[in-house]
Amino acid sequence: MLITNIKGLVGLHPKDKLVLRGNELSDLPVLENAWLLIEDGLIKDFGEMSSIPSQISNFPSQVSAKGRYVFPSWCDSHTHIVFAASREEEFAMKIQGKSYEEIAAAGGGILNSARKLQKATEDELFQSAAQRLKQMILQGTGAVEIKSGYGLTTESEIKMLRVIRRLKDQFPIPIKATFLAAHAFPAEFKNNHQGYIDLIVNDMLPLIAAEKLADYIDVFCEKGFFSVEETDQVLKAGARYGLKPKIHANQLSVSGAIAVAVENGAISVDHLEESNEETIATLKNADTIVTLLPSCSFYLGIPFADAKGFIKAGLPMALATDYNPGSTPSGNMNFVISLACIKMKMFPEQAINGATLNGAAAMELSKDYGSIAVGKKANLLITKPMPSIAYLPYSFGESQVDQVILNGEIYNG
Numbered sequence: 001m002l003i004t005n006i007k008g009l010v011g012l013h014p015k016d017k018l019v020l021r022g023n024e025l026s027d028l029p030v031l032e033n034a035w036l037l038i039e040d041g042l043i044k045d046f047g048e049m050s051s052i053p054s055q056i057s058n059f060p061s062q063v064s065a066k067g068r069y070v071f072p073s074w075c076d077s078h079t080h081i082v083f084a085a086s087r088e089e090e091f092a093m094k095i096q097g098k099s100y101e102e103i104a105a106a107g108g109g110i111l112n113s114a115r116k117l118q119k120a121t122e123d124e125l126f127q128s129a130a131q132r133l134k135q136m137i138l139q140g141t142g143a144v145e146i147k148s149g150y151g152l153t154t155e156s157e158i159k160m161l162r163v164i165r166r167l168k169d170q171f172p173i174p175i176k177a178t179f180l181a182a183h184a185f186p187a188e189f190k191n192n193h194q195g196y197i198d199l200i201v202n203d204m205l206p207l208i209a210a211e212k213l214a215d216y217i218d219v220f221c222e223k224g225f226f227s228v229e230e231t232d233q234v235l236k237a238g239a240r241y242g243l244k245p246k247i248h249a250n251q252l253s254v255s256g257a258i259a260v261a262v263e264n265g266a267i268s269v270d271h272l273e274e275s276n277e278e279t280i281a282t283l284k285n286a287d288t289i290v291t292l293l294p295s296c297s298f299y300l301g302i303p304f305a306d307a308k309g310f311i312k313a314g315l316p317m318a319l320a321t322d323y324n325p326g327s328t329p330s331g332n333m334n335f336v337i338s339l340a341c342i343k344m345k346m347f348p349e350q351a352i353n354g355a356t357l358n359g360a361a362a363m364e365l366s367k368d369y370g371s372i373a374v375g376k377k378a379n380l381l382i383t384k385p386m387p388s389i390a391y392l393p394y395s396f397g398e399s400q401v402d403q404v405i406l407n408g409e410i411y412n413g
């Protein structure tokens with residue numbers, strides 16, 4: 001496929017640039033009035049229209065992108081899209097002013113989702129997750145991470161991970177699976193935390209490793225959920241099976257979650273709506289990516305993360321949706337990018353880099369995804385006609401994504 005007359009080809013980072021730290025996030029290289037050639041699902045070449053080689057200009061399969069931009073697909077590195085039912089009954093409680101913790105304590109929250117998921121069949125879960133994933137792809141997402149964590153029993157955690165594996169087999173995008181049994185303590189383990197951790201370590205992990213069902217391990221390290229010591233135990237057990245950590249940290253309070261994640265070689269620490277100087281100091285000399293989830297802040301009405309502080313400190317920062325039924329019922333990366341600009345005061349260039357190359361890095365996919373470079377996978381989106389790149393986050397709530405290309409082919413769902 002040859003795409004011609006592209007108003008701006010966005011995200012032309014050198015192929016060996018695998019992650020952007022601090023000020024590097026402000027640099028979003030763009031080639032104006034460009035062409036892009038795709039062969040065998042890969043980016044074969046690109047250049048300016050004024051110097052398009054004649055053998056290329058006669059290429060049989062051409063798409064004109066006049067007035068439109070071409071971006072690398074969004075890389076959404078934090079989602080929980082396998083769930084049995086929505087939780088809009090909690091929406092009214094939120095509107096009445098109940099906090100996330102109060103809703104969880106009243107029988108809502110993660111345990112509510114777990115009760116419903118335990119009753120659902122693998123097929124039902126697959127069908128509904130596939131619908132969600134299809135919508136996300138049509139909104140521009142071309143790589144995704146998906147977590148378990150609404151099973152909370154051996155059988156149901158494995159059921160969730162098998163659903164994720166079926167999604168991997170059936171969708172034309174890369175999918176990473178994260179094992180998150182340490183999402184909440186089931187009611188029967190409320191006063192026996194070690195009993196549940198033993199179940200994760202001795203029962204679940206060996207089975208998951210034997211079936212190769214997960215790439216990463218995650219823990220919700222938070223007051224009322226998993227303590228720092230409990231998090232450490234679970235991460236160390238995961239490491240014995242080759243699972244690297246990506247953890248939920250500092251969502252509702254500052255804790256030692258960041259330190260324990262860094263010590264255990266975490267690929268990313270996600271949320272960080274709460275942070276302080278120590279948070280930044282702990283991350284400064286690490287490779288751990290800070291993944292921010294602004295649509296979670298928007299929906300729960302909790303603080304937005306200190307994106308500017310993290311960037312100023314030179315940290316690698318990514319953006320993701322956190323799509324889940326409780327704290328973020330949306331998988332729209334376009335809205336995440338808008339919120340990052342509007343609420344976290346990120347510049348459009350920083351937000352777009354966070355949603356592409358750094359999102360890919362937070363899934364260890366940035367060798368092949370997240371920027372436009374010769375030899376990388378042709379997972380792209382073509383916008384509607386737009387006056388500028390900043391128009392995409394500016395026009396929040398209205399999709400500017402017109403066409404989605406995955407492995408060099410137009411995707412229609």
Ligand SMILES: N=CN[C@@H](CCC(=O)O)C(=O)O
Nearest residue numbers: 109110220248322324326327
């Ligand atoms: N914080 C923990 N997990 C999810 C929310 C889970 C839920 O409420 O169902 C999150 O990332 O926000």
Ligand SMILES: [Zn+2]
Nearest residue numbers: 078080248322
């Ligand atoms: Zn999450």
